[in-house]
């Protein structure tokens with residue numbers, strides 16, 4: 001049997017995809033988002049959730065970043081347990097603090113935010129220097145709130161070296177409080193936090209989980225030695241996806257996309273038998289600068305096990321659930 005990636009419209013799943021405006025309106029309403037983060041899926045998360053099964057036990061995010069997908073899934077009651085992981089250890093320490101000691105974190109953030117007034121530039125540099133020595137979570141939250149494009153950047157020695165965006169003072173303490181307490185209430189008590197390479201997390205996933213993956217953009221260099229950041233090799237990643245398929249794990253993957261007619265990212269091989277859906281992520285700011293009106297489409301790839309789950313009629317799902325408890329090894 002030969003397989004190929006199948007590109008489908010949303011009608012394939014008998015529902016309409018959300019428009020850009022609907023996505024943004026939903027993203028801004030209700031779901032907390034305490035960590036500003038470049039590459040966050042916040043603006044298209046409602047479209048991503050449309051492809052989740054109606055209910056499942058655990059959502060596994062091996063490339064968590066700002067956890068936009070886990071937070072939205074928790075907010076909409078899609079899953080009851082969560083595993084969030086990212087290779088960036090200080091980021092996951094910050095998540096631990098948000099979940100376990102939000103009041104302490106908020107008090108520290110508020111002190112930093114007020115103390116910077118009138119000396120924003122030099123204060124940022126001082127906090128960054130201190131962060132690189134101590135890895136304190138309150139310092140990291142402040143740096144993420146103030147740095148250029150909310151983009152984490154490290155030098156060869158593994159020190160955070162991103163510059164401040166001098167137009168941003170960072171979220172006001174009152175706004176940060178709303179987001180941190182909201183995120184803590186959604187995830188506390190039902191979330192496991194890890195900081196491992198994604199392969200280790202995938203090895204522990206089960207057919208009862210849904211795995212959502214948003215690896216770094218291809219082109220980010222692969223660096224095994226770097227402390228907090230690493231790229232993902234295409235070949236290794238494809239092999240990991242193949243192993244997930246063999247174990248019939250349901251996964252959703254954000255991978256490549258296109259702006260206008262320009263595609264970015266290497267196509268995934270047909271043998272993975274993935275279903276491909278394109279989400280309109282809105283007008284590209286780069287294209288707008290060049291006077292063109294091109295939209296960016298972000299790709300989602302759905303694994304065969306996930307497609308079977310979301311296409312199954314309720315009665316079929318009941319049979320599948322029964323079989324899965326009888327023959328867990330087969331499913």
Ligand SMILES: C[S@@+](CC[C@H](N)C(=O)[O-])C[C@H]1O[C@@H](n2cnc3c(N)ncnc32)[C@H](O)[C@@H]1O
Nearest residue numbers: 039040041063065066068087197198214216230
């Ligand atoms: C595109 S971002 C994910 C953004 C996330 N979906 C969000 O909404 O904020 C990719 C993340 O993968 C992490 N990462 C990079 N290499 C990794 C690896 N080998 N294992 C686990 N995480 C990794 C990065 O630290 C980064 O936070």
